[in-house]
Amino acid sequence: MPLANTVNLPAQSSPLGCLHHAPASVSHTRSTAHFHRRPAKSLRIQAVIETETQSPVTSNGSAARAGVPPGTPTVDTLDLPSRPRRNRRSPTIRHAFSETHLSPSNLILPVFVHDGEKNSPISSMPGVNRLGWRHGLIDSVREARSFGVNQVVIFPKTPEHLKTEAGEESFNPDGLAQRSIKLLKDTFPDVEVYTDVALDPYSSDGHDGIVSDAGVIMNDETVEFLCRQAVSQARAGADVVSPSDMMDGRVGAIRKALDREGFAHVSIMAYTAKYASAFYGPFREALASAPKPGQEGRIIPPNKKTYQQDPANYREALREARLDEAEGADIMMVKPGMPYLDIIRLLRDNTNLPVAAYHVSGEYAMLKAAALNGWLNEEDAVLEALLGMRRAGAELILSYYATDAAKWMNE
Secondary structure (H helix, E strand, O other), X not given: OOEEEEEEOOOEEOOOXXXXXXXXXXXXXXXXXXXXXXXXXXHHHHHHHHHHHHOOEOOOOOEOOOOOOOXXXXXXXXXXXXXXXXXXXXXXXXXXXXXXXXXXXHEEEEEEEEOOOOOEEOOOOOOOEEEEOOOHHHHHHHHHHHOOOOEEEEEEOOOHHHOEOOOHHHHOOOOHHHHHHHHHHHHOOOOEEEEEEOOOOOEOXXXXXXXXXXXXXXXXXXXXXXXHHHHHHHHHOOOEEEEOOOOOXXXXXXXXXXXHOOOOOOEEEEEEEEEOOHHHHHHHHHHOOOOOOOEOOEOOOOOOOOOOEOOOOOHHHHHHHHHHHHHOOOEEEEEOOHHHHHHHXXXXXXXXXXXXXXXXXXXXXXXXHHHHOOOOOHHHHHHHHHHHHHHHOOOEEEEOOHHHHHHHHHO
């Protein structure tokens, strides 16, 4: 006849009033052939009960356990079929499952150049200089290349006496931008050189397009000069021209102009979603390209809101993207970067073209200021910011941190 041995286990109460216990009774049924093992089993269970009963109790009523802080509650293991933390438990596992990767090849270094011989610091962008086009530019690009950054975009600071209301200096074959492009390609034939196509660095009015006396940015007339500017940059050796002006129809017009002049191999990176942002201030200081005050008989708009996008708008970016792709853009850009991650993702989900993001001067200045004050770990914060833009969908990121970021990645 089977014999039963039953041990009643006491319930334990947590500070929250929940009962955590083993089943009310544990029944062990054995045949007479195994009866001689029952006393040992009973002794072992009794020993466990005594050990738990005698364990020290903390102030919140929980039993103290080795390896955990005093006061840690004793609870039943949660019945969870899926525990995401299992896939984060070690550096090896985390790296294996990492969905987004950032490398120096994703970065483009923006450089400011001027006609002087010496580099000139930009006060609102500590660590960034206007580079002397003959020497400072070459030294800066050489350093970036040594860490794997082989893409650069040129922004010239045009001397004030060369600026005009129409911005004709923009397509001067011997202009500062054109000379800088030629020098870079002669020195580093395999470097990928991007340019900026817009009139504001050359305009005495400080706008991306020609301004009428009534204060209207003239779209079609501006596009004509943008085409001349892009062709002059291609002749100088540019690999990618980048219209940042936000005039309607400029991508298609520039594509036709380049093809007509024998530059079908030159790419276009369109500033597709360029917002009228407050984050451009340090850039405009670097190039002295902010809109100027109006004069008697001429109205100069105080901002660029009639052609750059409204920061409140989302769907408008998709409209611009569809137009740029249809007109022949090879790359589409979102500017600024961090405040517009949703727009980066919008473009990524609606085009097969590469998407770029501009980590702009104001974003750089904020991170740099926080780092200099000891409020942020600069390396960690910068790499996280860049990774965020990659995760949102950007294959290319223009950043003044490009060289430093690549250096940190190589350490």
